[in-house]
Amino acid sequence: MTVFDRGLQPERTALAWRRTALALLGASLVALRVLPHMMGVWGLGVGAAGAVASGVLLWLIHRRYIHHHQVLIQDGDRSALAGGYLIAATTLLCLSAGGVALAVTIMKAVAGGA
């Protein structure tokens, strides 16, 4: 199999994406386990949404790598490489996780103090 770059940068990037998606998946599964205790059905929704988003991300990552690989191997038009949608989406996903973390912590603190 030919590679575009001996340093395997496209492959390393794909793996970095996967590590990130798996981190999100792990956080979602923990949330799925723990949040329903505190937030009831909302906790289930948050955890499930996170798990689904992580799954979608993993599929999109796979497609992104295949696309990059084909463009670069054929020395194709690099303007065909992916833009920033996935990156923006990942940023929003992480910010949402931040919102959930904040809500959970405040709820726990209030419940503990009450």
Added chain:
Amino acid sequence: MQPRRRFPASVFTHGDEPDARFSLANERTFLAWIRTGLALLAGGVALEALGLGIQPGLRLAASLILIGAGVLTPLQGWFGWVQTERALRMDTALPSARLALPLTLLVGTAGLLICIGILV
């Protein structure tokens, strides 16, 4: 051939295609920021959720500081990616990570509060 319109326009309507390896490295940097943010969030939540033997007020403060840092980190990731990608295309100087120092101070402060909270 009509070039694809890519998002965001503020990046891709300027300059030329950089070496793909630099763009890929830029992506990996962004992802590293995201993973750092997730770790900070996990730390902040765990601190409060586990209810360790730490003075409650300080523990909550440290937890909120870590979560705050965990919310800032993806922002640094995104804006860093945008500015770096644009600099790569325009062949200008790369930006520095502007939030790196504030984030370091926040994490350090949280650690300090935890230390004090354990001791009192």
